[in-house]
Amino acid sequence: MARAETPSRERIVAGAADMISRRGLNGTSIRDLAKHARAPLGSTYHYFPEGKQQLATEAVRYADTMVTRILRKELDAGPVAGLHAFLALWREIVVASDFRAGCPVLAVSVEEPPAEDAAPPALLAAAEAFDHWEQLLTDALRAHGAAPDRASGLATLVVASVEGAIAMCRAKRDTEPLDRVAQQLEALIVGALDRSA
Amino acid sequence: MARAETPSRERIVAGAADMISRRGLNGTSIRDLAKHARAPLGSTYHYFPEGKQQLATEAVRYADTMVTRILRKELDAGPVAGLHAFLALWREIVVASDFRAGCPVLAVSVEEPPAEDAAPPALLAAAEAFDHWEQLLTDALRAHGAAPDRASGLATLVVASVEGAIAMCRAKRDTEPLDRVAQQLEALIVGALDRSA
Secondary structure (H helix, E strand, C coil): HHHHCCCCHHHHHHHHHHHHHHCCCCCCCHHHHHHCCCCCCCHHHCCCCCCHHHHHHHHHHHHHHHHHHHHHHCCCCCCHHHHHHHHHHHHHHHHHCCCCCHHHHHHHHHHCCCCCCCHHHHHHHHHHHHHHHHHHHHHHHHHCCCHHHHHHHHHHHHHHHHHHHHHHHHHCCCCHHHHHHHHHHHHHHHHHHCCCC | CHHHHCHHHHHHHHHHHHHHHCCCCCCCCCCHHHHHHCCCCHHHHHHHHHCCCCCCHHHHHHHHHHHHHHHHHHHCCCCCHCCCCHHHHHHHHHHCCCCCCCCHHHHCCCCCCCCCCCCHHHHHHHHHHHHHHHHHHHHHHHHCCCCHHHHHHHHHHHHHHHHHHHHHHHCCCCHHHHHHHHHHHHHHHHHHHHHHC
């Protein structure tokens, strides 16, 4: 019975990913993250003894894995299907949260790390997430006939513009930026595949 | 003499814009913002009696005005020149800060506002900034021959992808995302103008 009340490690990580995407990392304490996941602070420290940076790093990896899994699956049907899935995922998060949640990977990327030589692990995890998504898109574009250089440039443009559009939608309280970007990117991908056919 | 030590209102606003772009808004107090601008807290409250939200709103407007002025000037020579100036501005900020500073408008956009019905003024200012930049780019694209629909979609893609690429550069500690996006966007703009010529 006590067991049923013990939050799973994954639920805490998923809650942290959501909260970081809403409020950023610097303004959020591990206490806030635990509370948001309805987890006792004790369990949270039990799972994440190194504290907030450790939990934030896992939250970023959680978002990375979620997106990577969707991309891998949907890109099987081609780059346009992968693009649609990538866009639909973020659009759903933005709309369902009434424009209050977004991408935790972006959130971590735009906050200066503590003044140390080495980048903190959460930032490294964010860089890796972007790399993974770009690589999956690049591979799919190439596999479907896009020229190698064009494929990598276009993959970066997809990730960058969708991430930027999420932020613009939140500021404007409107899905128009994501919808416009969707239209532009789809035309570009179709063009890149056609041209090399 | 005491006068010479009094920080100008604009210096405090510029300092706040820089700090918000580095650390986000939620994790930054008005005390932090005053300290970053080397301004006494008293002067800061004197200029911004409503506190942090007021200063943050002015910081976002400051960034908006800076970018708008550059875009207006450089777009006179055409959309490609405007794109180059927009990209060069952000690239310089990211590189000069060793990947620690970015765009304060983006920073404010990705932090959930306090739970109130109305959006806070800093978020409204962020939405307006994006609108201004998109409109200037749209007008220039149309004036140089792009089809009206294509112009507005492309303008949104430019702003979204540059904002997203700034965040990616910071995570990766590398300018490659901005450089790749620059190449893609330039080709797109040239194509949009050619096609309608």
